[in-house]
Amino acid sequence: MSLRAFAQTAPNLSGASADSMSKLGARGADVSGFRVLDKSDADLASDYADRVLEKVRGKWYPQIATLQQAAKSQRGTTLVAFEIHGDGSLSKLTIAESSSLHSLDEIAKHAVASSAPFERLPDVSSKKHLRLQMYFGYNQPISVEAPICGGPNWGAHLPEGGTIYTAGKGGVQPPHASYSPDPEFSEEARKAKFGSAVTVAGTVDEAGAFTDLCVVRAAGIGLDEKATQALRNWRFQPATLAGKSVPVRIVVETTFRLY
16 A cells, blocks of 8 residues: 655646646535456556546546536446556556446446556556556535535635735745645445545645645545645645745645555
């Protein structure tokens, strides 16, 4: 299992505008992740599978926003299996498990197909391909422990008469994590052998506490709750403006890997 977390000074999420993600936050959670089908491919997966997930999500989210605009907020989960060859080309793309809704299945399948070609496989194995299965959960129930971001500024709740700054703009110096415990893997994800990445937005206040957390990009299967639970315990050296501590909104991504 590998857990990686890092803070971004400002939200910068490829393939998903702040407006589209805000609209998605008004519905249930749209969750996704992957499973390496051959354990012997674990040496190939590592960071590579994370990058595949990021690229596919960049194609998937805009399609969900279009679906929602058509007043079709269906709920379901689609599993898509596929193979990536050494040169990054795609083959054997199939629906491994249907959501029973054609539109949801097609969006998931198209997100993978339109992401190809992928990067070349890393030269760490004699194997010539990587077999993955990705899950795409639509409009899933939202946990109280891991609310989905909605509204402007990535779900920030502004203090009355106050301001939340953006690190790196207007002379605001970014915060620095001084205590950053890793989250645990959820039992549900462990049993299903799925990995994913959870992106969480939060406010680092003047005292260095990480507050007002919400999920920007969700993984589901208990990983969102594990990520937010750990991040609430993070502590920072606060952001500063002209030498004075100020609150800032940042994004943290946590990656969950079984291998």
